[in-house]
Each structure stands twice: as C-alpha cells, then as structure tokens.
C-alpha cells in the first residue's frame with residue numbers, strides 16, 4: 149500500500165495508473181467498521197483496478213463552534229485498517245496542502261443543503277462539496293463510495309455529480325451498526341457510558357415508525373413525524389435537533405405518502421454530541 153502526502157505525489161501516482169478502474173473512498177479518518185465496509189464495497193467494484201482511500205479532516209466543513217480540533221486523528225491505526233482491507237493507496241494530506249490561505253472559490257449547493265443537517269450546520273455542505281469536488285478532480289476516480297448514514301451528504305454529492313458533470317459513479321454503502329443498533333460513527337467515542345446506553349433510542353424509534361408506515365399505521369407523514377419525536381424524546385438524555393419524514397431523493401418534507409419513497413431521518417444531541425441516523429421502509 150502506498151501512502152501519498154502531497155498533491156504532486158498523488159498526481160504522479162494517478163498518471164502512472166491511468167486507464168485502470170479507480171474507486172475512491174473519501175474519509176476523515178478515525179476509521180471503524182462503517183468505513184471498512186465502504187472499502188470492501190470499493191474493492192469489489194474496482195475488480196483488478198485500484199482502491200484509493202483519502203484521510204483528511206476537512207476544516208471547511210466544520211463550523212466555528214464544532215469539533216474540528218477535537219476530531220479524533222489516528223493516522224497509523226487508520227493506515228493499518230486500510231492495508232488490512234486491501235486498499236491500494238492512501239492520500240492523507242495536511243490542510244495547507246489542500247487549501248490556499250486566500251482561496252476564494254468554493255462549491256455551493258442551494259436546494260438540498262439548507263435544511264436538516266444544513267439548518268444547524270450552515271456552510272457544512274459547501275465544505276463537503278468543495279473538498280469532494282477537489283478530491284474528484286485530483287484523483288479522477290471511476291467510482292466513489294459514501295456511507296448512507298450521512299444520507300443528506302450522499303444526496304448532495306449525487307446532485308453535485310449530476311449538475312457539474314463529474315464522470316464518477318456514486319455508490320451508497322449501507323449503514324453499519326453496533327449490536328444494539330446504534331449507527332457506527334467516529335463521534336460515538338465522545339459519548340459517556342450513560343449517553344452511549346441511551347443512544348440506540350434513535351435507531352429503535354426510526355425502525356418502529358418505519359415499520360408503522362409500511363403497515364399503514366400512520367394516516368400521514370405528519371403523524372409519523374410526531375411519533376418519531378415522541379419516541380426519541382421518551383429517552384430523557386436525548387435532545388432532538390430534528391426528526392423528519394422526507395422524500396428520499398429531494399429530501400423535501402413529505403406531506404403525503406402517496407407515490408413517495410419515504411426516508412426517516414433524525415439528528416439528536418446527547419450532551420454536546422450530535423448523532424445522525426436514517427432508515428428507509430422495511431422491504
């Protein structure tokens with residue numbers, strides 16, 4: 149496995165390997181089984197081509213009061229996981245390698261980004277789009293894998309690929325969960341034991357309400373939303389940022405179930421830690 153630290157090293161590597169399928173797995177490191185499942189998907193997709201993982205805690209997607217400084221950084225452990233999962237090469241630049249101090253151009257998505265996570269994290273999806281666009285341009289992948297846990301991010305990236313004509317096939321990887329249903333996330337490490345024990349309420353409630361929608365127990369998305377809020381709030385340590393039942397591709401709040409593919413989404417604070425999760429309807 150090759151470790152690339154600069155854009156020049158990356159360009160040289162990609163030039164040498166022109167013409168081979170290349171599947172990109174962008175990450176911010178602190179890798180867990182959720183990330184390695186994306187690498188496994190990428191390996192299958194790449195065939196005899198290359199899997200390139202990126203490890204970069206992207207400053208432009210963190211707000212001023214968010215956890216950029218505290219975000220876990222563990223490059224050596226991450227590199228071992230990449231090696232164990234058959235990644236061909238890892239690009240792990242420093243922030244000043246990726247951004248000019250006086251950069252004035254960024255990528256702005258103006259429809260899907262303003263609500264849900266975007267409402268409490270202004271500018272977050274501009275930061276995500278900008279770094280992902282830069283990584284696409286630098287690495288020239290044939291496909292890229294992103295986790296469905298960040299459902300809004302996946303939708304925004306698909307929209308960027310469509311609207312900016314990137315020739316990249318975007319693949320969504322299913323959410324990987326702990327044995328009690330909590331979605332794996334690097335931020336789970338911030339939870340106290342008490343908060344950790346309480347956090348599975350998110351997935352439990354999302355799943356119950358999704359099953360209720362599938363069996364016509366809710367007359368409207370509005371009543372399903374109320375059930376989501378009530379179920380999650382029944383856990384005293386949970387503070388809801390948002391819950392919603394949205395259209396899976398436009399992310400707009402659903403007014404009716406008629407002809408819709410619903411996605412149930414939630415962001416919930418436990419203390420200062422904000423966790424997100426989402427589910428579709430059971431098959």
Ligand code: PAF
Pocket residue numbers: 174175176204206209276279280298301
């Ligand atoms: O999902 C993440 O880890 C990040 O948002 C991404 C896509 C690597 C961009 O920094």
